[in-house]
Amino acid sequence: MGASTAQYAVEGKWVRSKKFTYASTGTTVAVLDIPAGTFIPAFRVHVYVSVAWAGGTPSIDVGDSDTDGWVDTTLVTETTIGMYGGTAASATYNDSGKLYTTADTLDVTLAASSTAGQGYVFAYLVDVSDIYDD
Numbered sequence: 001m002g003a004s005t006a007q008y009a010v011e012g013k014w015v016r017s018k019k020f021t022y023a024s025t026g027t028t029v030a031v032l033d034i035p036a037g038t039f040i041p042a043f044r045v046h047v048y049v050s051v052a053w054a055g056g057t058p059s060i061d062v063g064d065s066d067t068d069g070w071v072d073t074t075l076v077t078e079t080t081i082g083m084y085g086g087t088a089a090s091a092t093y094n095d096s097g098k099l100y101t102t103a104d105t106l107d108v109t110l111a112a113s114s115t116a117g118q119g120y121v122f123a124y125l126v127d128v129s130d131i132y133d134d
Helices: none
Strands: 012-016 028-034 038-040 045-054 060-063 082-085 098-100 104-110 116-127
Touching: 028 116, 045 060, 104 116
Parallel strands: none
Antiparallel strands: 012 116, 028 104, 038 098, 038 116, 045 082, 045 116, 060 104
16 A cells, blocks of 8 residues: 555635524523534634623533533633633543534533523534545
């Protein structure tokens, strides 16, 4: 088996989730569809707080089957408008990213009792589905 000298362009894109709000507090909301054959590189999932959260003890986690696999609430200042991301120490997938071989969703888990707040998730998705055909 020889080494290939061919190079192939890999295209990725930033995507924005649907809006999530205080109306969904106390639940987990699927906010972004991840197609099969998608790679998300480390440190490429962020929470944007567009309306500051109020009431109760606001908490936002972003993940999939690992509820805070991308962004842990300890890194989000829910009461301050801004963009927040995970670190390798706080989020499972920020060591090396994650390859989604089957379709999945990015989910936001919100603590109960908020009376205001709104946000979005931003993620950088790389389509690597063609590697299965090489």
